[in-house]
Amino acid sequence: MHRLSPTFARLERWIDSQVRRFAQELQFELGGQRLAMTDCWVNVMPRGVSHGLHLHPLSVVSGTYYVSVPQGSPGLKFEDPRLDRYMGAPPRSEPAAVRNRIWVTLPAASGGLLLFESWLRHEVPANPVRAQRISISFNYGWGSTKG
Numbered sequence: 527m528h529r530l531s532p533t534f535a536r537l538e539r540w541i542d543s544q545v546r547r548f549a550q551e552l553q554f555e556l557g558g559q560r561l562a563m564t565d566c567w568v569n570v571m572p573r574g575v576s577h578g579l580h581l582h583p584l585s586v587v588s589g590t591y592y593v594s595v596p597q598g599s600p601g602l603k604f605e606d607p608r609l610d611r612y613m614g615a616p617p618r619s620e621p622a623a624v625r626n627r628i629w630v631t632l633p634a635a636s637g638g639l640l641l642f643e644s645w646l647r648h649e650v651p652a653n654p655v656r657a658q659r660i661s662i663s664f665n666y667g668w669g670s671t672k673g
């Protein structure tokens with residue numbers, strides 16, 4: 527989308543600046559190369575639609591810009607990447623502190639931007655409300671060039 531539409535290209539420029547800040551915060555050593563948007567797509571989720579657990583292979587940073595998030599529609603649910611190493615660990619108290627949870631859901635809000643490292647598995651639970659949940663998701667690659 528960012529290569530076809532001037533509106534999406536403008537959004538890309540803004541997200542680029544946020545991804546640069548994110549990369550600095552994570553202390554990425556990029557070796558003189560840059561992170562660049564490789565994919566960008568629109569998600570329209572009517573009532574009952576979910577997006578199952580997944581990650582974004584071959585990307586470095588992924589994220590979502592929330593266009594329209596009706597009240598009551600879900601956030602983005604992340605899985606602790608250590609989950610397969612917990613083995614005999616006991617369950618956590620309910621409600622557990624965020625730092626101790628295996629699953630953490632970050633709320634979505636219209637106009638908000640959420641960035642995360644692409645190896646972090648995540649899902650969007652089913653939208654329980656009638657109004658559509660609309661977002662724009664994207665991936666950034668390392669050493670990519672604009673096409």
Ligand SMILES: [Fe+2]
Pocket residue numbers: 580581582588648663
């Ligand atoms: Fe995703």
